Structure formats: structure tokens, C-alpha cells
Amino acid sequence: MIAPSILSADFANLAAEADAVRGSDWLHVDVMDAHFVPNLTLGLPVVQSLLGATDIPIDCHLMIEDPARWAPPYAEAGAHNVTFHAEATDDPTAVARDIRAAGAKAGLSIKPGTALDPYLDILSSFDTLLVMSVEPGFGGQSFIPDVLDKVRTLRRRIDTDGLRILVEIDGGINADTIEQAAEAGVDCFVAGSAVYGADDPAGAVSALRAQAARARG
Ligand SMILES: O=C(CO)[C@@H](O)[C@H](O)COP(=O)(O)O
Numbered sequence: 180m181i182a183p184s185i186l187s188a189d190f191a192n193l194a195a196e197a198d199a200v201r202g203s204d205w206l207h208v209d210v211m212d213a214h215f216v217p218n219l220t221l222g223l224p225v226v227q228s229l230l231g232a233t234d235i236p237i238d239c240h241l242m243i244e245d246p247a248r249w250a251p252p253y254a255e256a257g258a259h260n261v262t263f264h265a266e267a268t269d270d271p272t273a274v275a276r277d278i279r280a281a282g283a284k285a286g287l288s289i290k291p292g293t294a295l296d297p298y299l300d301i302l303s304s305f306d307t308l309l310v311m312s313v314e315p316g317f318g319g320q321s322f323i324p325d326v327l328d329k330v331r332t333l334r335r336r337i338d339t340d341g342l343r344i345l346v347e348i349d350g351g352i353n354a355d356t357i358e359q360a361a362e363a364g365v366d367c368f369v370a371g372s373a374v375y376g377a378d379d380p381a382g383a384v385s386a387l388r389a390q391a392a393r394a395r396g
């Protein structure tokens with residue numbers, strides 16, 4: 180699955196930018212609050228408008244403080260996935276329960292320096308585990324290959340225990356990096372600059388998907 184990140188799109192033309200990646204599996208929306216990360220992007224009103232402007236399922240990546248308070252409204256609005264950061268809460272399973280109760284899939288995200296181990300025994304509380312492959316906050320950064328060890332561990336645990344959870348990777352995914360991520364066991368690839376920086380964004384999505392599928396085998 181490929182999820183273009185609109186962080187690299189033209190924010191004045193979001194409906195057209197969503198249309199430019201029709202055929203994508205999810206549309207990834209980076210919500211940043213200038214507290215959890217040193218950048219500010221958009222919030223619930225823009226997500227509500229986007230939901231009315233596209234049929235592509237919206238994948239919200241909340242890089243915000245206090246997800247217990249702010250995450251459920253994105254689910255109530257109709258987002259397909261609502262993913263929050265493990266580093267932003269002491270009770271990730273409670274946040275996930277509220278997101279699911281509000282009608283969305285629940286995702287947990289971990290920064291490159293955050294260990295996976297504390298979360299391995301609570302994976303069933305989530306529908307998606309998003310492994311960050313750059314420091315959250317900005318698009319266009321270089322992929323950090325060390326995080327693939329966490330992807331491999333996650334893949335093994337999911338397959339061994341028969342869990343129904345998708346592994347998503349976010350940051351620096353492009354034609355040079357997607358194959359190693361696919362081989363490690365990623366299911367869903369977020370790509371911002373590699374898609375919206377291309378002359379043909381929808382073509383870039385198809386090419387990345389085909390490349391990942393070949394590498395996954
Ligand atoms: O969450 C983030 C950044 O914090 C990402 O979703 C980026 O938007 C991905 O952009 P590229 O690294 O693909 O350019």
C-alpha cells in the first residue's frame with residue numbers, strides 16, 4: 180500500500196492535490212502542533228474539508244501532545260486511521276480504545292530513537308504500527324535505515340502470533356529506499372516528496388507500489 184503525504188503538496192489546492200494521487204491506498208495527513216514537533220501544519224477543520232473532497236481513505240498522523248484529548252475527534256470526523264505517538268502518552272491502549280470507539284482504525288507511531296519492545300505485548304490494541312524512518316516534523320529528510328531492525332522484529336511478532344496489524348513506514352521513502360523497507364516487511368509506505376515532487380504523482384504512486392511488491396515477493 181502507498182500513502183502519499185500531503186505535507187509535500189500545495190496546501191492552497193488540497194482537493195486538487197488529493198485528486199492528483201487518485202488510486203492511492205490512503206492519503207496521509209500530517210497533523211503537527213508546534214509542541215510535540217517543532218513545526219505547525221493543519222488541524223481538524225482542514226481534515227474535515229479534505230474528507231469531503233476525496234474518496235481516498237484519510238490516514239491521520241498526529242504529531243501532537245495530549246492525543247487522549249485531541250485524537251478521537253479525527254475518528255468522529257471520518258478519518259480511516261488515526262495514528263498518535265507513543266512518546267506523547269502514558270496510556271496508549273486507552274487512546275486506541277477511544278479512537279476505535281469513535282469509528283476509526285487506531286495506529287501507534289514510534290520515533291526513530293524509541294524502542295519497540297515496550298509495545299510488543301500490546302500490539303492487539305492497534306490496527307497499524309507506524310515506524311518513523313526520519314525524525315518527525317518535516318518532509319524531505321533522509322531515510323534512517325537503522326529503523327528496519329524494528330520493522331523486522333515487528334514483522335516476526337505479527338506473523339508468529341497471527342496478529343492483524345499493518346506495518347507502516349514514514350520518512351524518506353523513495354525509489355532508492357522502498358525496496359529495503361519492503362524486504363524488511365513493511366505493508367504500507369508513506370511517501371511525500373517522492374510523490375508530490377514527481378511530474379506525475381499518480382504515476383509515482385503506481386511505480387512505488389510495483390517496486391515494493393516486487394521486493395516483498
Ligand atoms: O510525518 C512525516 C514527517 O514528520 C512524514 O509523513 C513526511 O511528510 C514524509 O515526507 P517524505 O520524507 O516522504 O518527504
Ligand SMILES: [Fe+2]
Nearest residue numbers: 209240349369
Ligand atoms: Fe507522517
